[in-house]
Amino acid sequence: MAQTNPTNTSMSPMGPFKITVYDQEHFQGRRMEFTAACHNIMECGMDNIRSFKVECGAWVGYEHSSFCGQQFVMERGEYPRWEAWSGSNAYHIERMISFRPIFSACHKESRIIAFERENFMGRQFEMCDDFSSLQAMGWCNNEVGSMQVQSGAWVCYQYPGYRGYQYILECDRHGGGYKHYREYGSHAQTFQIQSIRRIQQ
Amino acid sequence: MAQTNPTNTSMSPMGPFKITVYDQEHFQGRRMEFTAACHNIMECGMDNIRSFKVECGAWVGYEHSSFCGQQFVMERGEYPRWEAWSGSNAYHIERMISFRPIFSACHKESRIIAFERENFMGRQFEMCDDFSSLQAMGWCNNEVGSMQVQSGAWVCYQYPGYRGYQYILECDRHGGGYKHYREYGSHAQTFQIQSIRRIQQ
Numbered sequence: 001m002a003q004t005n006p007t008n009t010s011m012s013p014m015g016p017f018k019i020t021v022y023d024q025e026h027f028q029g030r031r032m033e034f035t036a037a038c039h040n041i042m043e044c045g046m047d048n049i050r051s052f053k054v055e056c057g058a059w060v061g062y063e064h065s066s067f068c069g070q071q072f073v074m075e076r077g078e079y080p081r082w083e084a085w086s087g088s089n090a091y092h093i094e095r096m097i098s099f100r101p102i103f104s105a106c107h108k109e110s111r112i113i114a115f116e117r118e119n120f121m122g123r124q125f126e127m128c129d130d131f132s133s134l135q136a137m138g139w140c141n142n143e144v145g146s147m148q149v150q151s152g153a154w155v156c157y158q159y160p161g162y163r164g165y166q167y168i169l170e171c172d173r174h175g176g177g178y179k180h181y182r183e184y185g186s187h188a189q190t191f192q193i194q195s196i197r198r199i200q201q
Numbered sequence: 202m203a204q205t206n207p208t209n210t211s212m213s214p215m216g217p218f219k220i221t222v223y224d225q226e227h228f229q230g231r232r233m234e235f236t237a238a239c240h241n242i243m244e245c246g247m248d249n250i251r252s253f254k255v256e257c258g259a260w261v262g263y264e265h266s267s268f269c270g271q272q273f274v275m276e277r278g279e280y281p282r283w284e285a286w287s288g289s290n291a292y293h294i295e296r297m298i299s300f301r302p303i304f305s306a307c308h309k310e311s312r313i314i315a316f317e318r319e320n321f322m323g324r325q326f327e328m329c330d331d332f333s334s335l336q337a338m339g340w341c342n343n344e345v346g347s348m349q350v351q352s353g354a355w356v357c358y359q360y361p362g363y364r365g366y367q368y369i370l371e372c373d374r375h376g377g378g379y380k381h382y383r384e385y386g387s388h389a390q391t392f393q394i395q396s397i398r399r400i401q402q
Contacts, residue, residue, distance in 0.1 A: 054361075058337075075334035077361035077395045078343050084360040087288065107337075130331045133276035136259075136308075136401045142279050155362075159285040160255075160278035162363040194278045200337045 017057035017101040019074070021049045025081045037100035040065035049096045051080050058105040058153070058199050060168045061085065061096045063187070070187045071166050072096065073155045075200050087163055102153045102199055104172045110152025110198040112169070117145035118180045118191075126150075130197035133160040143191035147184075149176035153199040156184065160194045168199070218258035218302040220275070222250045226282045238301035241266040250297045252281050259306040259354070259400050261369045262286065262297045264388070271388045272367050273297065274356045276401050288364055303354045305373045306400040311353025313370070313397070318346035319381045327351075331398035334361040344392035348385075350377035354400040357385065361395045369400070 016035060023029040023046045030046055041049055042065070049061075054076045063069030070093065072085045079085045082094045114134070116122030122145060131137045134144070144156070149171040158164030167184035170176070174183060181188045217236060224230040224247045231247055242250055243266070250262075255277045264270030271294065273286045280286045283295045315335075317323030323346060332338045335345070345357070350372040359365030368385035371377070375384060382389045 054334075073333075073362055075361045076337035077334050079360060084364055085362070087362070087364055130398065132274075132398065132401045133255075133278050136277035159280060160276045161274055161286070161288070161356075163285055163288055197331065197333065200333045 017059070018055040019052055019057075019059055019099070020055065021046070021052040021099075023048060023050055025050045027051050027053065027078075027080065034099075037067075037098075039067065039098050041097050041099075048094075049099075050082065052085075053078050058102040058201050059099050060102055061099040063093055063095050063097065065097045067098050067100060068186050069093075071168050071185050073102075073166055073168055073199055074099070087157070087166060102168065102170060102201075104151075104170045105153040105199040105201040106151065107198055107200045110154065111150040112152075112154050112196070113148045113150065114139070114144045114193075114196070115146045115148070116140060120146050120148060120177070120179060127196065132162060132195050132197075134194055134196065135160075142194050144193040144196075145191055146177075146179045149178070155197055155199055156193045157195045158190075158192050162195050162197060164194075167193070218260070219256040220253055220258075220260055220300070221256065222247070222253040222300075224249060224251055226251045228252050228254065228279075228281065235300075238268075238299075240268065240299050242298050242300075249295075250300075251283065253286075254279050259303040259402050260300050261303055262300040264294055264296050264298065266298045268299050268301060269387050270294075272369050272386050274303075274367055274369055274400055275300070288358070288367060303369065303371060303400055303402075305352075305371045306354040306402040307352065308399050308401045311355065311399040312351040313353075313355050314349045314351065315340070315345045315394075315397070316347045316349070317341060319392075321347050321349060321378070321380060328397065333363060333396050333398075335395055335397065336361070343395050345394040345397075346392055347378075347380045350379070356398055356400055357394045358396045359391075359393050363396050363398060365395075368394070 059074040061072040153170040156167045181191045260275040262273040314327045354371040357368045382392045
């Protein structure tokens with residue numbers, strides 16, 4: 001029995017990035033490969049993305065063009081239908097129109113500070129691991145007021161167990177600082193965050 | 202600024218367990234507290250569970266009575282509606298009829314071996330961390346043929362990023378051994394597993 005060695009893979013330098021998208025479910029229909037950001041899939045002749053395979057790197061997809069609306073973290077693997085990447089969301093729009101690579105994702109070197117209140121105020125806690133329940137970890141309530149990403153890229157979720165709305169936070173965006181829920185993403189409507197994890201390159 | 206100290210919480214001895222369930226969404230309607238397993242919520246006078254709060258411990262919920270059907274991992278936090286615990290599943294049944302504590306969950310002491318083929322054959326890889334993409338970690342494909350839980354409790358998912366069907370695997374059930382997808386859960390229909398993580402107590 002050969003033992004796989006994941007260390008080499010996860011420690012490999014950033015990139016290259018590669019994603020193959022399809023305009024029908026289950027990897028059918030028109031097919032396009034990307035190695036860099038796409039700000040509007042409609043300008044490439046597709047009306048929507050209905051399945052995809054991430055072959056290299058981590059990506060973030062968006063509901064609207066120009067990287068707006070609901071966010072979907074997309075790591076290496078196969079996503080045959082909308083439910084495979086959407087998680088469980090408040091509304092089922094079934095649209096992914098733009099996407100881009102996440103350059104700073106690093107599974108082994110990720111660090112973030114959560115603050116109880118906005119503008120980096122109140123109680124704080126520094127994390128370098130995944131927590132499927134912030135409350136089980138000792139956090140005071142079901143909200144996080146602001147966050148400072150010190151290294152790597154993270155995804156925060158509305159509900160425990162990595163469910164609900166996804167918010168992608170990166171050390172190389174906003175200087176890593178997210179001082180209010182409005183900066184978590186254009187779709188964020190509350191401070192509610194109940195689970196948080198590193199993004200895997 | 203006070204620094205929260207999660208270590209005490211996550212290292213606390215197993216239990217006690219407490220969950221409060223409601224028969225309407227958003228913590229409305231009839232309300233019941235449980236500190237142990239419930240094999241059929243209908244025998245308690247509720248037709249279904251439509252929201253709940255996990256106050257202590259990790260639990261697993263089931264679509265049907267007597268711990269059968271789709272599984273839902275439930276860690277500490279608030280779940281105001283079905284989408285909050287279901288993840289993204291192949292079918293939206295919106296039923297949770299039975300549930301039980303997960304006694305062996307331990308975020309800091311969890312270990313599992315994944316095998317390429319059924320009956321603990323083929324390539325293998327031992328994990329003690331969460332992996333939102335097994336393929337990014339170096340795993341060969343989008344399937345796991347069998348698994349041996351050495352310590353703690355784990356949840357495996359059909360899709361990357363902890364999405365799709367959930368399969369709860371525990372060191373104190375089946376002797377920790379899950380030799381075929383049929384043992385992952387009564388709802389499992391394929392070997393497809395693309396992400397895996399520890400369950401947090």
